[in-house]
Amino acid sequence: MSWTRQPPGGRRGYHHGNLREALIDAALDLIAQKGPAGFTFADAARWAGVSSAAPYRHFRDRDALIADVARRGFELFEAHLERAWNDGRPEPFAAFENLGRAYLSFARDEPAYYSAMFEAGLALDSDPGLRQASDRAFAVLRRAAEALAARAPAEQRPPALMMSLHIWALSHGIASLFGRGDAGRRALPMPAEELLEAAVLIYLRGLGLIGNR
Amino acid sequence: MSWTRQPPGGRRGYHHGNLREALIDAALDLIAQKGPAGFTFADAARWAGVSSAAPYRHFRDRDALIADVARRGFELFEAHLERAWNDGRPEPFAAFENLGRAYLSFARDEPAYYSAMFEAGLALDSDPGLRQASDRAFAVLRRAAEALAARAPAEQRPPALMMSLHIWALSHGIASLFGRGDAGRRALPMPAEELLEAAVLIYLRGLGLIGNR
Protein backbone atom coordinates (compact mmCIF):
# COMPACT_ATOMS: atom_id res chain seq x y z
CA MET A 1 0.00 0.00 0.00
CA SER A 2 1.13 3.52 -0.61
CA TRP A 3 -1.17 5.93 1.17
CA THR A 4 1.76 7.75 2.64
CA ARG A 5 2.76 8.94 -0.78
CA GLN A 6 0.63 11.40 -2.68
CA PRO A 7 -1.74 12.32 0.11
CA PRO A 8 -5.01 13.61 -1.27
CA GLY A 9 -4.89 17.26 -0.13
CA GLY A 10 -2.38 18.41 -2.71
CA ARG A 11 0.11 18.87 0.12
CA ARG A 12 2.98 16.49 -0.34
CA GLY A 13 3.17 15.53 3.31
CA TYR A 14 4.99 17.34 6.03
CA HIS A 15 6.78 19.71 3.73
CA HIS A 16 4.78 22.04 1.66
CA GLY A 17 7.24 22.04 -1.17
CA ASN A 18 6.68 25.53 -2.44
CA LEU A 19 5.51 27.59 0.46
CA ARG A 20 7.23 30.76 -0.56
CA GLU A 21 5.32 30.93 -3.80
CA ALA A 22 2.12 29.84 -2.11
CA LEU A 23 2.41 32.69 0.38
CA ILE A 24 2.85 35.17 -2.41
CA ASP A 25 -0.20 33.80 -4.15
CA ALA A 26 -2.08 34.07 -0.89
CA ALA A 27 -1.00 37.66 -0.47
CA LEU A 28 -2.20 38.51 -3.96
CA ASP A 29 -5.55 36.92 -3.32
CA LEU A 30 -6.03 38.58 0.01
CA ILE A 31 -4.85 41.99 -1.14
CA ALA A 32 -7.21 41.79 -4.08
CA GLN A 33 -10.06 41.05 -1.69
CA LYS A 34 -9.36 43.45 1.13
CA GLY A 35 -6.65 45.83 0.07
CA PRO A 36 -3.07 45.86 1.29
CA ALA A 37 -4.13 47.01 4.75
CA GLY A 38 -6.50 44.12 5.29
CA PHE A 39 -3.90 41.51 4.61
CA THR A 40 -2.37 39.66 7.54
CA PHE A 41 0.45 37.20 7.90
CA ALA A 42 -1.78 34.78 9.74
CA ASP A 43 -4.32 34.89 6.94
CA ALA A 44 -1.69 34.10 4.38
CA ALA A 45 -0.53 31.09 6.37
CA ARG A 46 -4.09 29.84 6.74
CA TRP A 47 -4.72 30.34 3.03
CA ALA A 48 -1.65 28.27 2.23
CA GLY A 49 -2.80 25.55 4.62
CA VAL A 50 0.16 25.89 6.92
CA SER A 51 0.72 26.76 10.56
CA SER A 52 1.03 30.40 11.51
CA ALA A 53 4.70 30.04 12.31
CA ALA A 54 5.66 28.62 8.94
CA PRO A 55 5.86 31.89 6.99
CA TYR A 56 8.74 32.99 9.20
CA ARG A 57 10.92 30.45 7.45
CA HIS A 58 10.57 32.50 4.28
CA PHE A 59 9.89 36.11 5.21
CA ARG A 60 11.18 38.22 8.04
CA ASP A 61 7.72 39.67 8.59
CA ARG A 62 4.56 40.81 6.93
CA ASP A 63 6.19 43.84 5.33
CA ALA A 64 8.92 41.74 3.79
CA LEU A 65 6.27 39.64 2.09
CA ILE A 66 4.44 42.69 0.78
CA ALA A 67 7.71 44.18 -0.41
CA ASP A 68 8.41 41.00 -2.33
CA VAL A 69 4.98 41.13 -3.92
CA ALA A 70 5.57 44.76 -4.87
CA ARG A 71 8.97 43.98 -6.36
CA ARG A 72 7.55 41.20 -8.48
CA GLY A 73 4.73 43.52 -9.43
CA PHE A 74 7.18 46.08 -10.75
CA GLU A 75 9.00 43.41 -12.70
CA LEU A 76 5.79 42.23 -14.31
CA PHE A 77 4.77 45.81 -14.88
CA GLU A 78 8.05 46.53 -16.61
CA ALA A 79 7.65 43.52 -18.87
CA HIS A 80 4.06 44.42 -19.61
CA LEU A 81 4.94 47.99 -20.54
CA GLU A 82 7.98 46.91 -22.51
CA ARG A 83 5.86 44.53 -24.55
CA ALA A 84 3.36 47.28 -25.31
CA TRP A 85 5.97 49.84 -26.26
CA ASN A 86 7.79 47.27 -28.34
CA ASP A 87 10.69 49.58 -29.01
CA GLY A 88 8.41 52.07 -30.67
CA ARG A 89 7.28 49.70 -33.36
CA PRO A 90 5.60 49.84 -35.68
CA GLU A 91 5.46 53.57 -35.17
CA PRO A 92 6.23 55.64 -32.06
CA PHE A 93 2.92 57.40 -31.63
CA ALA A 94 0.86 54.27 -31.97
CA ALA A 95 3.29 52.49 -29.66
CA PHE A 96 2.92 55.29 -27.14
CA GLU A 97 -0.83 54.81 -27.13
CA ASN A 98 -0.29 51.14 -26.58
CA LEU A 99 1.91 51.96 -23.64
CA GLY A 100 -0.82 54.05 -22.04
CA ARG A 101 -3.39 51.34 -22.53
CA ALA A 102 -0.99 48.82 -21.08
CA TYR A 103 -0.56 50.95 -17.99
CA LEU A 104 -4.28 50.95 -17.35
CA SER A 105 -4.82 47.33 -18.22
CA PHE A 106 -2.17 46.31 -15.73
CA ALA A 107 -3.82 48.34 -12.99
CA ARG A 108 -7.17 46.81 -13.81
CA ASP A 109 -6.09 43.21 -14.36
CA GLU A 110 -3.61 43.05 -11.50
CA PRO A 111 -5.14 45.21 -8.82
CA ALA A 112 -3.36 43.32 -6.08
CA TYR A 113 0.07 43.93 -7.57
CA TYR A 114 -0.86 47.51 -8.30
CA SER A 115 -1.97 48.11 -4.71
CA ALA A 116 1.14 46.54 -3.30
CA MET A 117 3.24 48.69 -5.61
CA PHE A 118 1.58 52.03 -5.06
CA GLU A 119 -0.76 51.94 -2.11
CA ALA A 120 0.86 49.78 0.52
CA GLY A 121 2.86 52.68 1.85
CA LEU A 122 6.11 50.74 1.61
CA ALA A 123 9.35 52.57 1.83
CA LEU A 124 11.06 51.93 -1.49
CA ASP A 125 14.25 51.04 0.34
CA SER A 126 12.69 48.39 2.52
CA ASP A 127 13.72 45.70 0.06
CA PRO A 128 16.99 45.77 -1.84
CA GLY A 129 15.48 45.11 -5.23
CA LEU A 130 12.35 47.17 -4.80
CA ARG A 131 13.55 50.59 -5.80
CA GLN A 132 15.53 49.09 -8.63
CA ALA A 133 12.50 47.25 -9.98
CA SER A 134 10.45 50.40 -9.68
CA ASP A 135 13.07 52.42 -11.51
CA ARG A 136 13.28 49.89 -14.29
CA ALA A 137 9.55 50.04 -14.86
CA PHE A 138 9.64 53.80 -14.98
CA ALA A 139 12.58 53.64 -17.36
CA VAL A 140 10.34 52.12 -20.00
CA LEU A 141 8.15 55.22 -19.90
CA ARG A 142 11.22 57.34 -20.02
CA ARG A 143 12.69 55.62 -23.06
CA ALA A 144 9.39 55.98 -24.85
CA ALA A 145 9.28 59.68 -24.03
CA GLU A 146 12.79 60.03 -25.36
CA ALA A 147 11.90 58.38 -28.61
CA LEU A 148 9.03 60.78 -29.08
CA ALA A 149 10.94 63.83 -27.99
CA ALA A 150 13.69 62.99 -30.44
CA ARG A 151 11.28 63.60 -33.28
CA ALA A 152 11.04 67.28 -32.47
CA PRO A 153 13.61 69.68 -33.92
CA ALA A 154 16.49 70.04 -31.49
CA GLU A 155 15.78 73.63 -30.46
CA GLN A 156 12.25 72.88 -29.25
CA ARG A 157 12.75 69.39 -27.97
CA PRO A 158 10.85 68.83 -24.72
CA PRO A 159 12.71 67.28 -21.77
CA ALA A 160 11.96 63.58 -21.84
CA LEU A 161 12.16 63.18 -18.08
CA MET A 162 9.43 65.75 -17.61
CA MET A 163 7.31 64.14 -20.31
CA SER A 164 7.56 60.76 -18.71
CA LEU A 165 6.68 62.12 -15.28
CA HIS A 166 3.64 63.79 -16.78
CA ILE A 167 2.47 60.65 -18.47
CA TRP A 168 3.12 58.58 -15.41
CA ALA A 169 1.17 60.93 -13.15
CA LEU A 170 -1.70 61.12 -15.60
CA SER A 171 -1.91 57.36 -16.00
CA HIS A 172 -1.63 56.75 -12.29
CA GLY A 173 -4.26 59.37 -11.56
CA ILE A 174 -6.71 57.83 -14.00
CA ALA A 175 -5.97 54.35 -12.77
CA SER A 176 -6.43 55.15 -9.13
CA LEU A 177 -9.44 57.41 -9.47
CA PHE A 178 -11.37 55.53 -12.11
CA GLY A 179 -9.48 52.55 -13.28
CA ARG A 180 -10.53 49.75 -11.02
CA GLY A 181 -13.64 47.97 -9.96
CA ASP A 182 -13.61 48.41 -6.23
CA ALA A 183 -15.97 50.32 -4.02
CA GLY A 184 -14.24 53.64 -3.60
CA ARG A 185 -13.85 54.40 -7.28
CA ARG A 186 -15.75 56.99 -9.22
CA ALA A 187 -17.97 56.28 -12.15
CA LEU A 188 -16.85 57.67 -15.44
CA PRO A 189 -18.85 58.65 -18.51
CA MET A 190 -16.36 56.92 -20.80
CA PRO A 191 -13.83 54.09 -20.61
CA ALA A 192 -10.69 54.99 -18.71
CA GLU A 193 -8.61 54.04 -21.75
CA GLU A 194 -10.35 56.64 -23.89
CA LEU A 195 -9.95 59.26 -21.25
CA LEU A 196 -6.22 58.61 -21.11
CA GLU A 197 -5.81 58.38 -24.85
CA ALA A 198 -7.52 61.73 -25.34
CA ALA A 199 -5.35 63.36 -22.71
CA VAL A 200 -2.18 61.99 -24.23
CA LEU A 201 -3.13 63.20 -27.68
CA ILE A 202 -3.85 66.68 -26.38
CA TYR A 203 -0.63 66.65 -24.43
CA LEU A 204 1.49 65.59 -27.39
CA ARG A 205 -0.18 68.20 -29.55
CA GLY A 206 0.63 70.77 -26.89
CA LEU A 207 4.26 69.76 -27.16
CA GLY A 208 4.14 70.25 -30.89
CA LEU A 209 4.93 66.59 -31.44
CA ILE A 210 1.81 65.96 -33.48
CA GLY A 211 -0.05 68.40 -35.64
CA ASN A 212 -3.58 69.69 -35.27
CA ARG A 213 -6.24 67.31 -36.40
CA MET B 1 -12.60 75.60 48.10
CA SER B 2 -13.45 74.92 44.54
CA TRP B 3 -11.25 72.14 43.27
CA THR B 4 -14.25 70.40 41.76
CA ARG B 5 -14.65 73.19 39.24
CA GLN B 6 -12.12 73.69 36.51
CA PRO B 7 -10.14 70.53 37.03
CA PRO B 8 -6.61 70.95 35.78
CA GLY B 9 -6.59 68.49 32.87
CA GLY B 10 -8.53 70.68 30.49
CA ARG B 11 -11.41 68.22 30.81
CA ARG B 12 -14.35 69.97 32.32
CA GLY B 13 -15.29 67.09 34.60
CA TYR B 14 -17.30 64.07 33.75
CA HIS B 15 -18.51 65.34 30.42
CA HIS B 16 -16.01 66.00 27.75
CA GLY B 17 -18.02 68.80 26.27
CA ASN B 18 -16.93 68.42 22.69
CA LEU B 19 -16.02 64.83 22.16
CA ARG B 20 -17.28 64.58 18.62
CA GLU B 21 -14.89 67.27 17.47
CA ALA B 22 -12.10 65.88 19.61
CA LEU B 23 -12.49 62.46 17.97
CA ILE B 24 -12.27 63.99 14.55
CA ASP B 25 -9.13 65.85 15.56
CA ALA B 26 -7.75 62.60 16.90
CA ALA B 27 -8.53 60.82 13.65
CA LEU B 28 -6.73 63.51 11.68
CA ASP B 29 -3.69 63.27 13.87
CA LEU B 30 -3.58 59.51 13.78
CA ILE B 31 -4.23 59.25 10.05
CA ALA B 32 -1.48 61.76 9.42
CA GLN B 33 0.90 59.62 11.47
CA LYS B 34 0.01 56.14 10.33
CA GLY B 35 -2.28 56.37 7.34
CA PRO B 36 -5.98 55.61 7.25
CA ALA B 37 -5.35 51.91 7.77
CA GLY B 38 -3.39 52.38 10.95
CA PHE B 39 -6.09 54.35 12.65
CA THR B 40 -8.22 52.62 15.27
CA PHE B 41 -11.27 53.59 17.21
CA ALA B 42 -9.58 52.73 20.48
CA ASP B 43 -6.65 54.97 19.62
CA ALA B 44 -8.93 57.86 18.92
CA ALA B 45 -10.64 57.45 22.28
CA ARG B 46 -7.32 57.31 24.08
CA TRP B 47 -6.09 60.36 22.24
CA ALA B 48 -9.20 62.25 23.32
CA GLY B 49 -8.68 61.13 26.89
CA VAL B 50 -11.88 59.20 27.09
CA SER B 51 -12.90 55.61 27.69
CA SER B 52 -13.00 53.26 24.74
CA ALA B 53 -16.76 53.02 24.86
CA ALA B 54 -17.35 56.76 24.65
CA PRO B 55 -16.95 57.16 20.85
CA TYR B 56 -20.01 54.98 20.33
CA ARG B 57 -22.13 57.85 21.59
CA HIS B 58 -21.10 59.79 18.52
CA PHE B 59 -20.25 57.39 15.72
CA ARG B 60 -21.74 54.09 14.74
CA ASP B 61 -18.27 52.66 14.16
CA ARG B 62 -14.82 53.36 12.92
CA ASP B 63 -15.90 53.73 9.30
CA ALA B 64 -18.55 56.26 10.20
CA LEU B 65 -15.88 58.39 11.80
CA ILE B 66 -13.59 58.16 8.79
CA ALA B 67 -16.48 58.93 6.48
CA ASP B 68 -17.18 62.04 8.48
CA VAL B 69 -13.55 63.07 8.25
CA ALA B 70 -13.64 62.50 4.50
CA ARG B 71 -16.83 64.50 4.10
CA ARG B 72 -15.37 67.43 5.97
CA GLY B 73 -12.23 67.06 3.93
CA PHE B 74 -14.17 67.42 0.72
CA GLU B 75 -15.94 70.47 2.09
CA LEU B 76 -12.67 72.11 3.01
CA PHE B 77 -11.20 71.05 -0.31
CA GLU B 78 -14.08 72.63 -2.16
CA ALA B 79 -13.67 75.89 -0.26
CA HIS B 80 -9.92 75.82 -0.82
CA LEU B 81 -10.28 75.26 -4.56
CA GLU B 82 -13.08 77.80 -4.82
CA ARG B 83 -10.93 80.40 -3.15
CA ALA B 84 -8.07 79.72 -5.55
CA TRP B 85 -10.21 79.77 -8.65
CA ASN B 86 -11.96 82.90 -7.43
CA ASP B 87 -14.47 82.85 -10.24
CA GLY B 88 -11.73 83.08 -12.79
CA ARG B 89 -10.44 86.39 -11.55
CA PRO B 90 -8.40 88.27 -12.32
CA GLU B 91 -7.98 86.25 -15.49
CA PRO B 92 -9.02 82.67 -16.24
CA PHE B 93 -5.64 81.21 -17.15
CA ALA B 94 -3.88 82.60 -14.12
CA ALA B 95 -6.81 81.51 -11.98
CA PHE B 96 -6.55 78.03 -13.46
CA GLU B 97 -2.92 77.83 -12.45
CA ASN B 98 -3.91 78.92 -8.97
CA LEU B 99 -6.43 76.13 -8.90
CA GLY B 100 -3.79 73.54 -9.73
CA ARG B 101 -1.46 74.85 -7.10
CA ALA B 102 -4.29 74.83 -4.59
CA TYR B 103 -4.97 71.18 -5.37
CA LEU B 104 -1.41 70.25 -4.54
CA SER B 105 -1.11 72.47 -1.52
CA PHE B 106 -4.21 70.89 -0.03
CA ALA B 107 -2.81 67.42 -0.53
CA ARG B 108 0.45 68.47 1.04
CA ASP B 109 -0.85 70.55 3.92
CA GLU B 110 -3.75 68.30 4.82
CA PRO B 111 -2.45 64.82 4.16
CA ALA B 112 -4.83 63.31 6.69
CA TYR B 113 -7.90 64.75 5.02
CA TYR B 114 -6.52 63.83 1.63
CA SER B 115 -5.91 60.23 2.68
CA ALA B 116 -9.35 59.91 4.20
CA MET B 117 -10.86 61.31 1.00
CA PHE B 118 -8.96 59.27 -1.54
CA GLU B 119 -7.13 56.40 0.09
CA ALA B 120 -9.33 55.07 2.83
CA GLY B 121 -11.22 52.85 0.43
CA LEU B 122 -14.56 54.20 1.59
CA ALA B 123 -17.61 53.58 -0.47
CA LEU B 124 -18.83 57.01 -1.47
CA ASP B 125 -22.34 56.05 -0.43
CA SER B 126 -21.38 55.02 3.08
CA ASP B 127 -22.28 58.46 4.38
CA PRO B 128 -25.21 60.47 3.07
CA GLY B 129 -23.28 63.68 2.54
CA LEU B 130 -20.06 62.12 1.31
CA ARG B 131 -20.75 61.72 -2.37
CA GLN B 132 -22.41 65.10 -2.43
CA ALA B 133 -19.41 66.78 -0.85
CA SER B 134 -17.12 64.99 -3.28
CA ASP B 135 -19.22 66.07 -6.23
CA ARG B 136 -19.26 69.66 -5.07
CA ALA B 137 -15.49 69.74 -4.85
CA PHE B 138 -15.18 68.29 -8.34
CA ALA B 139 -17.72 70.82 -9.57
CA VAL B 140 -15.25 73.61 -8.89
CA LEU B 141 -12.81 72.02 -11.33
CA ARG B 142 -15.60 71.54 -13.78
CA ARG B 143 -16.75 75.16 -13.65
CA ALA B 144 -13.18 76.30 -14.16
CA ALA B 145 -12.83 74.02 -17.17
CA GLU B 146 -16.05 75.42 -18.57
CA ALA B 147 -14.84 78.95 -18.23
CA LEU B 148 -11.68 78.09 -20.13
CA ALA B 149 -13.43 76.05 -22.76
CA ALA B 150 -15.84 78.89 -23.39
CA ARG B 151 -12.97 80.96 -24.69
CA ALA B 152 -12.48 78.69 -27.65
CA PRO B 153 -14.53 79.29 -30.78
CA ALA B 154 -17.70 77.22 -30.62
CA GLU B 155 -16.82 74.75 -33.35
CA GLN B 156 -13.61 73.61 -31.64
CA ARG B 157 -14.64 73.92 -28.04
CA PRO B 158 -13.35 71.00 -25.95
CA PRO B 159 -15.79 69.17 -23.69
CA ALA B 160 -15.41 70.70 -20.25
CA LEU B 161 -16.23 67.47 -18.44
CA MET B 162 -13.36 65.72 -20.15
CA MET B 163 -11.01 68.61 -19.44
CA SER B 164 -11.86 68.60 -15.78
CA LEU B 165 -11.38 64.83 -15.52
CA HIS B 166 -7.99 65.19 -17.15
CA ILE B 167 -6.90 67.91 -14.79
CA TRP B 168 -8.23 66.05 -11.81
CA ALA B 169 -6.42 62.85 -12.73
CA LEU B 170 -3.20 64.71 -13.44
CA SER B 171 -3.32 66.60 -10.16
CA HIS B 172 -4.22 63.52 -8.19
CA GLY B 173 -1.49 61.53 -9.87
CA ILE B 174 1.16 64.10 -9.07
CA ALA B 175 -0.13 64.52 -5.53
CA SER B 176 -0.15 60.86 -4.75
CA LEU B 177 3.09 59.91 -6.48
CA PHE B 178 5.21 62.89 -5.52
CA GLY B 179 3.21 65.38 -3.58
CA ARG B 180 3.62 64.37 0.00
CA GLY B 181 6.32 63.85 2.51
CA ASP B 182 5.77 60.30 3.62
CA ALA B 183 7.92 57.28 3.14
CA GLY B 184 6.48 55.69 0.02
CA ARG B 185 6.82 58.74 -2.18
CA ARG B 186 9.24 59.23 -4.99
CA ALA B 187 11.78 61.96 -5.18
CA LEU B 188 11.34 64.47 -7.93
CA PRO B 189 13.88 66.65 -9.72
CA MET B 190 11.59 69.69 -9.44
CA PRO B 191 8.80 70.93 -7.19
CA ALA B 192 5.50 69.16 -7.74
CA GLU B 193 3.83 72.50 -8.42
CA GLU B 194 6.13 73.20 -11.34
CA LEU B 195 5.59 69.75 -12.73
CA LEU B 196 1.85 70.27 -12.66
CA GLU B 197 2.00 73.78 -14.00
CA ALA B 198 4.09 72.69 -16.97
CA ALA B 199 1.71 69.84 -17.73
CA VAL B 200 -1.31 72.10 -17.58
CA LEU B 201 0.29 74.63 -19.90
CA ILE B 202 1.15 71.95 -22.41
CA TYR B 203 -2.32 70.51 -22.12
CA LEU B 204 -4.06 73.85 -22.67
CA ARG B 205 -1.83 74.54 -25.62
CA GLY B 206 -2.77 71.17 -27.01
CA LEU B 207 -6.40 72.18 -26.78
CA GLY B 208 -5.65 75.34 -28.67
CA LEU B 209 -6.71 77.43 -25.70
CA ILE B 210 -3.40 79.22 -25.45
CA GLY B 211 -0.96 80.01 -28.22
CA ASN B 212 2.59 78.78 -28.68
CA ARG B 213 5.15 80.47 -26.54
Place this chain on the structure above:
DNA sequence: TGTACATCAGTGAACGCGCGTTCACTGATGTAC
Protein backbone atom coordinates in the same frame (compact mmCIF):
# COMPACT_ATOMS: atom_id res chain seq x y z
C1' DT C 1 -35.47 81.42 42.32
C1' DG C 2 -35.56 76.64 43.63
C1' DT C 3 -36.63 71.97 43.01
C1' DA C 4 -37.75 67.50 40.65
C1' DC C 5 -36.98 64.96 37.07
C1' DA C 6 -35.80 63.37 32.31
C1' DT C 7 -32.22 63.06 29.31
C1' DC C 8 -27.70 62.94 27.91
C1' DA C 9 -22.82 61.68 27.65
C1' DG C 10 -19.74 59.69 29.93
C1' DT C 11 -17.43 55.30 32.90
C1' DG C 12 -15.15 50.98 33.67
C1' DA C 13 -15.25 46.25 33.58
C1' DA C 14 -15.79 42.48 30.80
C1' DC C 15 -15.98 39.45 26.62
C1' DG C 16 -14.26 37.01 22.60
C1' DC C 17 -11.19 37.41 18.96
C1' DG C 18 -7.30 37.32 15.91
C1' DC C 19 -2.75 38.87 15.32
C1' DG C 20 2.30 38.63 15.61
C1' DT C 21 5.89 36.18 17.42
C1' DT C 22 8.74 32.75 19.87
C1' DC C 23 10.05 28.17 21.11
C1' DA C 24 11.46 23.47 21.43
C1' DC C 25 10.25 20.02 18.62
C1' DT C 26 10.12 16.66 14.54
C1' DG C 27 9.29 14.73 9.98
C1' DA C 28 11.33 14.92 5.34
C1' DT C 29 15.06 15.54 2.27
C1' DG C 30 19.58 15.45 0.40
C1' DT C 31 24.24 13.99 0.40
C1' DA C 32 28.81 11.78 1.58
C1' DC C 33 30.79 7.65 1.79
Place this chain on the structure above:
DNA sequence: TGTACATCAGTGAACGCGCGTTCACTGATGTAC
Protein backbone atom coordinates in the same frame (compact mmCIF):
# COMPACT_ATOMS: atom_id res chain seq x y z
C1' DT D 1 22.92 0.53 -3.63
C1' DG D 2 22.46 1.37 1.33
C1' DT D 3 23.19 3.81 5.40
C1' DA D 4 24.31 7.67 8.67
C1' DC D 5 23.85 12.04 9.39
C1' DA D 6 23.28 17.10 8.70
C1' DT D 7 20.17 20.30 7.29
C1' DC D 8 15.90 22.09 6.20
C1' DA D 9 11.04 23.31 6.54
C1' DG D 10 7.51 22.39 8.82
C1' DT D 11 4.39 21.80 13.64
C1' DG D 12 1.61 23.13 17.51
C1' DA D 13 1.28 25.21 21.74
C1' DA D 14 1.86 29.25 24.11
C1' DC D 15 2.40 34.25 25.16
C1' DG D 16 1.05 39.05 25.47
C1' DC D 17 -1.42 42.47 23.21
C1' DG D 18 -4.83 45.60 21.50
C1' DC D 19 -9.07 45.92 19.19
C1' DG D 20 -14.13 46.24 18.80
C1' DT D 21 -18.13 45.98 21.21
C1' DT D 22 -21.61 45.47 24.92
C1' DC D 23 -23.49 46.40 29.35
C1' DA D 24 -25.37 48.24 33.53
C1' DC D 25 -24.11 52.14 35.69
C1' DT D 26 -23.72 57.19 37.05
C1' DG D 27 -22.43 62.03 37.04
C1' DA D 28 -23.77 66.31 34.65
C1' DT D 29 -26.95 69.15 32.31
C1' DG D 30 -31.16 71.25 30.95
C1' DT D 31 -35.94 72.26 31.59
C1' DA D 32 -40.80 72.53 33.39
C1' DC D 33 -43.15 74.25 36.90
